[in-house]
Amino acid sequence: MDDLKINKRLIMTPGPVSVDPRVSQAMSNSILGQFDYEFVEIMNETMELIRQSFLTTNQWSFPIDGTSRSGLEAVISSIVKPGDEVLVPIIGRFGYLFTELVTRAGGIVHNIHKPMGEVFAQEEIIAALDKYQPSVLAIVHGETSTGRLQPIDKIGQACKERGIFSVVDAVATYQGAVIPVDKWQLDAVVGGAQKCLSIPSGITPITFNERFSEEINKRKRVELGIRSGETTEQDHFIRSNYLDLTQLQDYWSPKRLNHHTEATTAIYGLNVGLKLALSEGVEARAQRHEYHHRGLKAALEALGLDIFGDSDNEMKMVICVNIPEGIDDAAFRDGLLRNYGIEIAGSFGDLSGKIWRIGLMGYAVNKQNILTFLSVFSLYLSQQGVTGIDPTKAMDTLINYYDNH
Amino acid sequence: MDDLKINKRLIMTPGPVSVDPRVSQAMSNSILGQFDYEFVEIMNETMELIRQSFLTTNQWSFPIDGTSRSGLEAVISSIVKPGDEVLVPIIGRFGYLFTELVTRAGGIVHNIHKPMGEVFAQEEIIAALDKYQPSVLAIVHGETSTGRLQPIDKIGQACKERGIFSVVDAVATYQGAVIPVDKWQLDAVVGGAQKCLSIPSGITPITFNERFSEEINKRKRVELGIRSGETTEQDHFIRSNYLDLTQLQDYWSPKRLNHHTEATTAIYGLNVGLKLALSEGVEARAQRHEYHHRGLKAALEALGLDIFGDSDNEMKMVICVNIPEGIDDAAFRDGLLRNYGIEIAGSFGDLSGKIWRIGLMGYAVNKQNILTFLSVFSLYLSQQGVTGIDPTKAMDTLINYYDNH
Incomplete structure (x- = not known):
């Protein structure tokens, strides 16, 4: 023991x-x-x-x-x-x-x-x-x-x-x-x-x-x-x-x-x-979630991923993206966790294997964590052979977002 | 806040x-x-x-x-x-x-x-x-x-x-x-x-x-x-x-x-x-409870309190004593808690107001805590006007027990 x-x-x-x-x-x-x-x-x-x-x-x-x-x-x-x-x-x-x-x-x-x-x-x-x-x-x-x-x-x-x-x-x-x-x-x-x-x-x-x-x-x-x-x-x-x-x-x-x-x-x-x-404030805390959601979502779109679901009614504490063609859901998430200590989620039922759920919840939702996540995630996707994505453009988008909002 | x-x-x-x-x-x-x-x-x-x-x-x-x-x-x-x-x-x-x-x-x-x-x-x-x-x-x-x-x-x-x-x-x-x-x-x-x-x-x-x-x-x-x-x-x-x-x-x-x-x-x-x-061991841990139970029970008897219940079938992790005549259960326990930070329990239903339950459970069951408890408890009982009790004899009993067992 x-x-x-x-x-x-x-x-x-x-x-x-x-x-x-x-x-x-x-x-x-x-x-x-x-x-x-x-x-x-x-x-x-x-x-x-x-x-x-x-x-x-x-x-x-x-x-x-x-x-x-x-x-x-x-x-x-x-x-x-x-x-x-x-x-x-x-x-x-x-x-x-x-x-x-x-x-x-x-x-x-x-x-x-x-x-x-x-x-x-x-x-x-x-x-x-x-x-x-x-x-x-x-x-x-x-x-x-x-x-x-x-x-x-x-x-x-x-x-x-x-x-x-x-x-x-x-x-x-x-x-x-x-x-x-x-x-x-x-x-x-x-x-x-x-x-x-x-x-x-x-x-x-x-x-x-x-x-x-x-x-x-x-x-x-x-x-x-x-x-x-x-x-x-x-x-x-x-x-x-x-x-x-x-x-x-x-x-x-x-x-x-x-x-x-x-x-x-x-x-x-x-x-x-x-x-x-x-002490942060219920309203301010909601705005913090919305703020980082907007930035990361724009960056993931710039990366070349498809965002899942009706964009008029999205939760600001999770971003759902379609899993790119050719990527095995469980194996990719396992690799991300074991190599980088970063965890993202799959989904349930009919959506299992089809979307990833990237959570933006509470304490850890800050610029440092989200910039770090995007770096690792986008480069690992690229390294795993996903084509048609642009990690640099994604990072450009996110840095510009944080610089200007 | x-x-x-x-x-x-x-x-x-x-x-x-x-x-x-x-x-x-x-x-x-x-x-x-x-x-x-x-x-x-x-x-x-x-x-x-x-x-x-x-x-x-x-x-x-x-x-x-x-x-x-x-x-x-x-x-x-x-x-x-x-x-x-x-x-x-x-x-x-x-x-x-x-x-x-x-x-x-x-x-x-x-x-x-x-x-x-x-x-x-x-x-x-x-x-x-x-x-x-x-x-x-x-x-x-x-x-x-x-x-x-x-x-x-x-x-x-x-x-x-x-x-x-x-x-x-x-x-x-x-x-x-x-x-x-x-x-x-x-x-x-x-x-x-x-x-x-x-x-x-x-x-x-x-x-x-x-x-x-x-x-x-x-x-x-x-x-x-x-x-x-x-x-x-x-x-x-x-x-x-x-x-x-x-x-x-x-x-x-x-x-x-x-x-x-x-x-x-x-x-x-x-x-x-x-x-x-x-790592202490299931058997050794049970023996530790039994050991301190025996010592404290003997000391409480020496103090002059009546132990409640069938002594052949007692839990070793709690000692039940009859509340001395003239003592208000809730007020005494409240005083013990507010003045000394020591908590003992009453009981339920028909036994409410009649017995105290003194717990001997797990981590805190050691000589220092039990000696300290007995000192405070017996002197506070005396100070609250309970007659016919002998705090010194109680402490003698417990110290002798620990010295010889």
Whole structure:
């Protein structure tokens, strides 16, 4: 058994991405008990930071102790009862994940589809709400599998007017785009850790409003062993205990009702990661992502690569390019990683082997990293025999962009 | 928003407890992608370390990305189908948690009870297996709410002979007692992080055998979005996706089928935490817990406190004492924490306000800490007006114990 040795990487994927050393330092602080008064203060402060990050006043803004998927499942399994109908628009893999989570919760899914690389006009989604009259809409904001940003600014209000609950997967866009939860009238939104927030995977900030809270609390069941007074049996109690948002509300409120043992160091990391993001500013951080995205995309086009997907609706935290003819996806990425320590991502399903996803997420998105990435990537493509590309022109484009913007 | 500042503590609770700085250092290493070849090596090594920690050859030995409760729920919700009957012996709070998890999974629970502070003779449990003929036995090994160690060495074989699956909550005993999973023929065992292993809460090592694997795979459902070929619908598919052990098997096997985004730094911590535990030795580590338990218990008796519970079946990683007459539980513990940075625990339910639980778990269990704890605790008790106690005699007892053992 050797000591743990972690080699250096330049991670240019849609996550997990590199973490600010200030977050790592925070996470190496010593442990506090979960009901230690100083830890409770940190928990309260962290809730307030989550509120600010989502631009919301929602009381219910707290983390789930698990990866992003656990946050999505917590929201879906708490709001979807067996037999409930749910509309899930599909523009890529993560719409299928929502479909899966709803199905496992016993819900009935209505999917609408767009070809990979496209998004829905919001009017199309609203028309589907009227057609299917679901109780819940579950929608992906940033579909990283295709690199598309689904517009959702009108969706929350349309749902509210129809008595439908809106649930948004903002895992990939959180802290890389502005998501004004209250302004957009979204009922429940799930953020992500290991993407634009740039803290380690394993904890997931979520927020939901009072309307959503009232609905899930119709299913509330206080667990055996900590009940006091009458039992609270419900026909359709939430099937998970770990991901039961109503129990987590009791834990993340002045009641501090015992549930799980909070993941101490993950909270430290979330706390400091959010402070760093908020001190940069939600709007400024989104602009930073957009700024570097524009430069690198122009450079990749100058290199001679084809950019994948509808350019009017692209996520600013990932660039999807078609893999050049004659290049083996897995072998190229493996070579890039083993020789240079640089990681880019492939995609899923029908897009597997066809596109690369180059991530621009959070902490590591800066001029030095992107210039370095472009140098290595373009020369390695050339060295691997891709013809018709021009690394010098690409670098010219990027340097000019940075010099003039 | 202030910087995160974490003050020093001497945590003497049944968790979360202090972490070895070598674990914290490991966790502050930089991020690797979840399918990075070097990270895959770390994942594989971590599985092997988990096997060794459980004294098992089970292939299926991997962590769940969540707190201990997520590990318990993963096992229960994967093995218990709606309508399945499950025997859950109750000797304290955590038996109720199993009961809750089984109920939420749709199972039918048969409880047998012992008064708080006692344990079952294994023959009593085996008789209940014959009486109720359940498909699963879910049993707590170390019941921290009462400080009792439930003997289980004959339980696994008895279950196997009857075609019953044995599921063990070893969260509190893992790496503080020897749990020879294969020798005891246990089907699924859940360990803990933030207790005797002494790594931060948020990741949970589990192990299960082939017999258990075959049973849960009757319920397997490959999720939408990553299926290839035929669908795999089952009548009774597992209701959770995040905690679906069959999907986690695909992730934690050479298939590396995409599921959650592994909690990178938690894996670093688990890897190094296990290396430290195994280099001490599972047996030696258990003996260290027993050694300090014996000394501190004798000293607390010499102080004049009553030890709670059946002394033949005590956990060696916690000492339960009756709270002296006239002392307010919460106020005393709060004073100990705020004045000295020392944390001890109360208990739950009927034992709340009646006993203190003094934890002796993992990294911080050493002579210096225990001598310091006893000094502060016994003098503070005296200063708070408890009569009939003798701090000097207590300290004499402990120093003599350490000098002579």
